[in-house]
Amino acid sequence: MAKTETANEMKLGGAFTFPGTAVTVYRIGYGAMRLSGPQIFGPPKDRKEAVAVLREAVDAGVNHIDTSDYYGPHVTNHIIREALHPYPASLTVVTKLGARRGDDASWIPALTPAELRQGAHDNLRNLGVDALDVVNLRLMGNGHGPSEGSLAESFEALAELQRQGLIRHLGVSNVTAKQVEEAEKIAPLVCVQNFYNVAQRADDTLIDALAAKGIAYVPFFPLGGFTPLQSGTLNDVAARLKATPMQVALAWLLHRAPNVLLIPGTSTLAHLRENLATAEMRISAAEMKELDGMGRQS
Numbered sequence: 001m002a003k004t005e006t007a008n009e010m011k012l013g014g015a016f017t018f019p020g021t022a023v024t025v026y027r028i029g030y031g032a033m034r035l036s037g038p039q040i041f042g043p044p045k046d047r048k049e050a051v052a053v054l055r056e057a058v059d060a061g062v063n064h065i066d067t068s069d070y071y072g073p074h075v076t077n078h079i080i081r082e083a084l085h086p087y088p089a090s091l092t093v094v095t096k097l098g099a100r101r102g103d104d105a106s107w108i109p110a111l112t113p114a115e116l117r118q119g120a121h122d123n124l125r126n127l128g129v130d131a132l133d134v135v136n137l138r139l140m141g142n143g144h145g146p147s148e149g150s151l152a153e154s155f156e157a158l159a160e161l162q163r164q165g166l167i168r169h170l171g172v173s174n175v176t177a178k179q180v181e182e183a184e185k186i187a188p189l190v191c192v193q194n195f196y197n198v199a200q201r202a203d204d205t206l207i208d209a210l211a212a213k214g215i216a217y218v219p220f221f222p223l224g225g226f227t228p229l230q231s232g233t234l235n236d237v238a239a240r241l242k243a244t245p246m247q248v249a250l251a252w253l254l255h256r257a258p259n260v261l262l263i264p265g266t267s268t269l270a271h272l273r274e275n276l277a278t279a280e281m282r283i284s285a286a287e288m289k290e291l292d293g294m295g296r297q298s
């Protein structure tokens, strides 16, 4: 491994190789959803800063970016392309399919095979690539949480796009453990992306089961998303560690399990720098236990 790679691995929380692939990413990545405008719709307030955030993330070693063509729609992918194309060979861009946007900024399910094919081609065109590195099938579920129901027809459509060479690797998002099992019977999974953070712990069992199989677990809303995490415990631990509460929330995730990959979202350079600095934080076993108290499901 080259010297820069070793240094980046230490700086970015270690490395993780997606199962059955030669694709390795650092554990601190970047979520690009916040690069679109308010309600994740339309252009951002400051496009120049959006481009700068992406470039600085990649310059700092980040090699895992999460996106979707329905952010904007198209806006986030256009900004990624403007900032980073031609992409470094080491960069993995993960996108998701399963929704489209209404003119009123609404989120409309787009899970039929035809809609998924269309979504894949939109991502290919707007990112400017011949194949998508990783695609998550994003189920609509119940808002930001999953609901049971077969994903077979939709996931088989993505497996077909993978056979055609348009998608390299597959994942699922907003899913139950049963849906993960169903997907695994159709095609190999490299990642699962669900709502999870120090206070939202419904997936504790699922994370451990995926860790045993070497499948990545990528929490969305790691900082609480549209409802930023707020807690006296986070504040107390942060004050002791001379860090911010958001850094503690990210550091807790890094310590939670080795298959947890971070994609915190931000539109600002200041927050990007803060989030990338998280790997340097050391949390003791006692502090982990204290933070665990914020949300462990019994």
Ligand SMILES: NC(=O)c1ccc[n+]([C@@H]2O[C@H](COP(=O)([O-])OP(=O)(O)OC[C@H]3O[C@@H](n4cnc5c(N)ncnc54)[C@H](OP(=O)(O)O)[C@@H]3O)[C@@H](O)[C@H]2O)c1
Pocket (backbone or CB within 6 Å): 030, 031, 032, 033, 034, 066, 067, 096, 138, 173, 174, 193, 194, 219, 220, 221, 222, 223, 224, 225, 226, 228, 244, 246, 247, 263, 264, 265, 266, 267, 268, 271, 272, 274, 275
């Ligand atoms: N699969 C799915 O269904 C799904 C759903 C939602 C999101 N995602 C993905 O997950 C990624 C992360 O989710 P997210 O961006 O919605 O939520 P998040 O990472 O939990 O939080 C982002 C929010 O926190 C703020 N923030 C970021 N860093 C901060 C810091 N250091 N201190 C204080 N505030 C900070 C951001 O505002 P500023 O812009 O002002 O920094 C933004 O409002 C997204 O970018 C997206 O790629 C996936």
